[in-house]
Every structure is written in structure tokens, then in C-alpha cells.
Amino acid sequence: MWLNQLPTLVNLSLWDATSNRNVRCVCGAVGTDAHIFSGACPRIRGLKTALHNAVGHIIRQTLVKRNMVSWSFVSESDTHAPEWLAGVDWKEKIPFVSEEEPDGRVRRVQHYKPDLIVADCLSPQRSVVYLVDFTFVRDDLIREAECHKIVIYQSMCEVIIQALGPGDHVVEVVPVAVGRSGVPPPEWANVCQKLKMLGSPMSIWDKVMTCLMQQNMHMFKCWQKHNGLA
Numbered sequence: 707m708w709l710n711q712l713p714t715l716v717n718l719s720l721w722d723a724t725s726n727r728n729v730r731c732v733c734g735a736v737g738t739d740a741h742i743f744s745g746a747c748p749r750i751r752g753l754k755t756a757l758h759n760a761v762g763h764i765i766r767q768t769l770v771k772r773n774m775v776s777w778s779f780v781s782e783s784d785t786h787a788p789e790w791l792a793g794v795d796w797k798e799k800i801p802f803v804s805e806e807e808p809d810g811r812v813r814r815v816q817h818y819k820p821d822l823i824v825a826d827c828l829s830p831q832r833s834v835v836y837l838v839d840f841t842f843v844r845d846d847l848i849r850e851a852e853c854h855k856i857v858i859y860q861s862m863c864e865v866i867i868q869a870l871g872p873g874d875h876v877v878e879v880v881p882v883a884v885g886r887s888g889v890p891p892p893e894w895a896n897v898c899q900k901l902k903m904l905g906s907p908m909s910i911w912d913k914v915m916t917c918l919m920q921q922n923m924h925m926f927k928c929w930q931k932h933n934g935l936a
């Protein structure tokens with residue numbers, strides 16, 4: 707568990723208990739490893755998004771690789787569901803919900819933008835659609851984070867099923883919750899198979915993990931700089 711062994715403000719004070727060190731980050735919060743890597747620290751918040759996008763890019767590459775395409779439709783990152791899939795004015799059918807931000811503010815949001823949407827429209831009566839969303843969480847919260855993703859995108863699944871019309875359609879949320887220190891989701895091999903990822907689950911995970919480690923290190927170094935520690 708190398709992340710919680712880094713010289714955070716809290717660790718530095720634990721390691722030298724006589725020094726009476728300040729354990730508060732420049733932003734005012736307690737400087738734990740969780741404060742840094744959860745993206746809660748406003749000074750480095752953008753880096754959490756960068757990590758998310760970098761991993762998203764790796765996963766998308768396993769679905770569309772040179773001239774091999776696993777699905778008849780793979781969304782671009784950061785785009786919405788197309789109307790031919792979700793129907794006209796579909797966004798209006800997704801309810802607003804209240805959610806608490808890491809800093810305690812409550813925000814009203816509509817969950818209609820998963821990280822990736824893949825679809826195979828095999829026939830008018832049979833479409834397979836997966837809403838893929840990834841997140842980085844404390845290693846012991848992987849399962850909980852997966853359940854959360856399934857719940858928040860449920861309304862979007864229902865809107866798509868309705869738009870597809872009668873038939874034997876599969877519309878599901880595929881959550882990819884990654885432990886902060888690189889722990890893979892328990893069902894990683896199944897996720898790879900379900901999404902028809904090109905490459906072995908091991909080799910894909912290797913890439914995800916390398917990216918995660920690099921981004922984590924970058925986050926930590928930037929955070930150190932903001933706190934005058936490097």
C-alpha cells in the first residue's frame with residue numbers, strides 16, 4: 707500500500723512526533739493521502755480529471771484499434787448518446803437527483819453522460835448496449851462504487867430501452883471501479899469479455915495500472931509543490 711506511505715503532512719508529523727508539524731494542507735483540509743488521491747484537494751483537482759481521461763483513453767483503445775472495431779457503435783469520449791439510440795429529447799426524460807460533492811456542497815445533477823457507450827444493433831428486435839463508467843476509489847470501496855454507478859445510470863438505461871422499442875434488448879451499466887493503488891475490479895476478466903476488449907485482461911490491466919501509477923505520482927508531486935515540500 708505505497709500510497710499511504712508517502713510523505714504526506716500527516717505522515718511527516720507521525721514520523722517526527724516531536725516536531726509539532728502543521729498537518730493542514732494549504733487548502734485548509736487535513737493533509738492525508740486520501741485528501742490528495744481522492745481529488746478532494748482543490749489545488750490539484752484538475753489532475754484527477756486528467757487521470758480519469760487517461761484511463762478512459764486506454765479503455766477506449768481496446769475497443770477501437772486500428773482497423774479492428776469490436777462494436778457497431780463506440781461513443782467518443784465526452785459525447786452524449788446519439789438520438790438514434792436514445793430517442794429525441796431523451797435527456798429531458800432523465801430525472802435530476804441531489805448529490806453531495808467531496809467538499810460537502812450539494813448539487814442537482816442529471817446522470818446522462820457515462821464515460822463510454824458501446825452498442826451493437828443486431829436487429830430491430832435485438833440491441834446490446836452498455837453504458838461504461840469508471841471511477842477511482844479507496845481499495846475497500848470498489849464494490850460500493852460499482853453499485854453506485856449502476857444505480858445512477860439506471861434511468862438512462864430505461865430511457866434507451868424505451869427508445870429501442872419492443873424486442874429482446876440488453877441495456878446495462880458496466881461499472882469499472884479501480885482501487886486507488888491499482889487494485890483491479892473483482893470482475894475484471896468478465897468486464898473485458900463483455901466489452902469485447904482487444905487484448906488479454908492481464909495486458910490491459912498492466913497498461914491501466916502503469917498509467918494510474920504515473921498519474922498518482924504526478925498528483926503527489928504537484929501537491930507537494932503547492933505545500934512547499936518539494
Ligand SMILES: [Zn+2]
Nearest residue numbers: 731733747748
Ligand atoms: Zn489540499
